[in-house]
Amino acid sequence: MERELGISYPTVRSRLNAVIEELGYEVKGESAPSDDLAERRREILQRLSAGEISATEAAELINQLKK
Secondary structure, three states: OHHHHOOOHHHHHHHHHHHHHHOOOOOOOOOOOOHHHHHHHHHHHHHHHOOOOOHHHHHHHHHHHOO
């Protein structure tokens, strides 16, 4: 779906969750990152894409977010 829609996985997941909730169901077991965590991850990936940091540095920064 991600490739077909041209949007990120977290966006797809969020939209699907919204549809599920609109249908009157509760989304349980949600393991999606918080909005703040997702935003920080996006910033790291943007820096990687812009060539500001290496892939190794990006991986280290993302792993630090989990702690």
